[in-house]
Amino acid sequence: MQELTTDFRERFASVKLPMPDAEVYLLPHFTPQEKQIPLQQALEENVAWRQEKIRLFGKQIDQPRLTAWYADAGKAYTYSGLTWEPLPWLPELAALKTQLETLTGAAFNSVLLNLYRHGQDSMGWHADDEPELGQNPVIASLSLGQERTFSFRHRFKKDLKNQLILPSGSLLLMAGPTQHFWHHQIPKTTRPLQPRINLTFRFIE
Numbered sequence: 001m002q003e004l005t006t007d008f009r010e011r012f013a014s015v016k017l018p019m020p021d022a023e024v025y026l027l028p029h030f031t032p033q034e035k036q037i038p039l040q041q042a043l044e045e046n047v048a049w050r051q052e053k054i055r056l057f058g059k060q061i062d063q064p065r066l067t068a069w070y071a072d073a074g075k076a077y078t079y080s081g082l083t084w085e086p087l088p089w090l091p092e093l094a095a096l097k098t099q100l101e102t103l104t105g106a107a108f109n110s111v112l113l114n115l116y117r118h119g120q121d122s123m124g125w126h127a128d129d130e131p132e133l134g135q136n137p138v139i140a141s142l143s144l145g146q147e148r149t150f151s152f153r154h155r156f157k158k159d160l161k162n163q164l165i166l167p168s169g170s171l172l173l174m175a176g177p178t179q180h181f182w183h184h185q186i187p188k189t190t191r192p193l194q195p196r197i198n199l200t201f202r203f204i205e
């Protein structure tokens, strides 16, 4: 089972979000300001971005964002009935993985990247609860570029909600029972927005 260390929990108690049935931390300044733009540019250029399709009402349509998946060799990942072979770690991604492991005490062996090109790119309500992520996954989610709204809603207590702004350089950590009890999304907006890259580091069993 994956867990944050006691050391991490004590150090970051002040940025733990007051959500029941959840363990969520928002570290606003994980990537320092001067590194954000070079890192974002390197990722925009070097990541093998793909336009995946989703099935909606029996039709194949473009996913409203670009994605890529990097992981340790042999960690195949299955979704929508398809199995994806991971790409080998880019140096920038390997460095972030090590930084996150040192910070949290959790291990990561894969990263899913999302590129939201503008305000009409989005991610619908879901939990990161695929069986290969294990019981209580630690998900480390780094944001670069345009700040976007991130919404939570409780899966069973329908009046419980939370909305955050994820600024460039921020790290959102979800652990403990969060995925059992909460869904999250990145909503669309009609405001004209610049691109945003999100990286979610995970451990696949």
Ligand SMILES: O=C(O)CCC(=O)C(=O)O
Pocket (backbone or CB within 6 Å): 112, 114, 123, 128, 141, 150, 166, 184, 185, 186, 198, 200
């Ligand atoms: O872009 C984000 O901040 C959310 C990404 C996400 O929820 C996911 O990749 O599972």
Ligand SMILES: [Fe+2]
Pocket (backbone or CB within 6 Å): 126, 127, 128, 184
């Ligand atoms: Fe997610």
